Amino acid sequence: MENVTQETRHKATKVGTVSSDAMNKTVVVKVDRFVLHPMYKKIIRRTKKFMAHDESNACRVGDQVRIMECRPLSKQKRWRVVEILRKAK
Secondary structure: OEEEEEEEOOEEEEEEEHHHHHHHOOOEEEEEEEEEOOOOEEEEEEEEEEEEEOOOOOOOOOOOOEEEEOOOOOOOOEEEEEEEEEEOO
C-alpha cells in the first residue's frame, strides 16, 4: 500500500451557509445538494448539517463559508472553516 502523506492527500471541501454560531469556536453549516428524483425526474434539494471549527469566531449566521475536512476535533466536529466567501447582510 502506498504511503500517503498529509501534503498529497486531497481533502474534501464543501460550500454552505452558517445556520448557527451559538457555540464557542464552532459553527453549524448547512450544505445543499441537488439530486434528480429517480421516478419523477424532478430536482430535489437535500440539506445536510456539518459542525465546523471556527478558530477566530468570525462567522455569523447567514455567512457563506467554505469548509474542509480535518481530523476529528470532538465527537461531532470533523470539519473546519477555511474561508468566509460572503458575509451576511
